[in-house]
Amino acid sequence: MRLTRPLIATMLVAGLALTGCSASAGSAESTGSADATRTVTTDYGDVVIPTDAERIVVLNYALAGYLYNLDVPVLATIPEDADATEGEYSEFWAEDAEEDGTEFLPWSVDGFDLEAILALEPDLIIGGGIGFPLFQAEEAYDDLSDIAPTVLVGAGLGTWQDQFAFLAEDVFDRTEEYEAALDAYDDRVAEVKDVITAPAGPVSFLTFTADGTAYALVESIGLPTEFAAVGIEPAPIFAEGDFEVYGGGGDMFELSTEQVGQTITQPSVFVMGFNGETLDVALLQTNPVYAALPAFQSGNAYDLPYWALRGDYDEAMALLDVIEQQFS
Incomplete structure (x- = not known):
């Protein structure tokens, strides 16, 4: 429900009126911390x-x-x-x-x-x-x-x-x-980078909504930078193309079916769902458009858990485990 500012103000005033007596009774106590x-x-x-x-x-x-x-x-x-x-x-x-x-x-x-x-x-x-x-x-x-x-x-x-x-x-x-968490992450990045063999690059990243709409990730924001930290190079798709970011968020852009074939030409691609496990490599392999992509043809299309897309600290740490398992 969307409320207008005047309505919110009215509701706030009403709430204060109802609690006025108890508030004044406790005002001396509430002037501390x-x-x-x-x-x-x-x-x-x-x-x-x-x-x-x-x-x-x-x-x-x-x-x-x-x-x-x-x-x-x-x-x-x-x-x-x-x-x-x-x-x-x-x-x-x-x-x-x-x-x-x-x-x-x-x-x-x-x-x-x-x-x-x-x-x-x-x-x-x-x-x-x-x-x-x-x-x-x-x-x-x-x-x-x-x-x-x-x-x-x-x-x-x-x-x-x-x-x-x-x-x-x-x-x-x-x-x-925060500094303790960052130190732990940096140490883990160094460990993973030392033990993996990076897939053929540069790589691209695709995420799919429940209705099958495809979005590519902007390489300079979020998830692709996590891969760059361990030596897996993101392709400069957004930097070199003419795309508009989706929804004002700045981290992804929609690809039509035709654009998928023209844009996702990288040697390796990572696939994940959007806010859920929507599509995976096995299912996409049954679609002729995706089956024809170089990464799918060579067997260098990889699944990622959906939560990796906009990961927080805990998810970034868990993603490093996923990368290590896939490429060590």
Whole structure:
């Protein structure tokens, strides 16, 4: 449900009126640490947030894992896919989410359910990231800010390292946790790079929605850069072509059936689903368009788990295991 800013303001005033007596009775007690704040500089302006936020809503499933990594409570998030009837915890943070009692908020292609967010009375909202959730958060930014201080992870933070660092250092002041995680990742990258034999390159990356629509990944953002770190070179498809990124997210672009044959000519290709295990190499091999591609002809088409597409820290670490298993 989309609410206008005047309606949100009216609902907030009504809520304050109902709690006015108890608030004034406890005002002396609440002037201590509960009032401590931090100013966070974002692409959308400076945002004053509580330093010890306890009711945090995360409006991007792909960002929630960072908060669990930092031992920050997550009151609610959105399902991985818009219009999903219900959400499902990631295998990488399910235990933490259960401990927090993290709820799933309604989410559709039309936008966030602002009324449901307001009803949770959050003291901080985290949104943005890569893809459609960023676009929607930008559209609803003023309305969200009327509900609670809202920090958006901007489009310029295109890697999990950038996103994790911003949240750890700028938002939650937990730099040590981030640096320890980064050191562990760098050590693991070095290990994997030393033991694998890279597939024939340069390589391309394809992801498929449930209806079979194909998207290629922009080589300078996200997943392809993870492969570059271990010596698997992404092809400069986007840099050398004439494509438009999808949905304002900046990390992928749609390919028509004709464009697939013209564009995916690399010696190796990686295939994954979008927000689920939609299509794999075996199924694509039955399609003449894909069966004719060089990578499929030579047996150098490889499956990746769908969660690798916009991976967070835990997923990036798990991806290194996948790469090691495939190419060592």
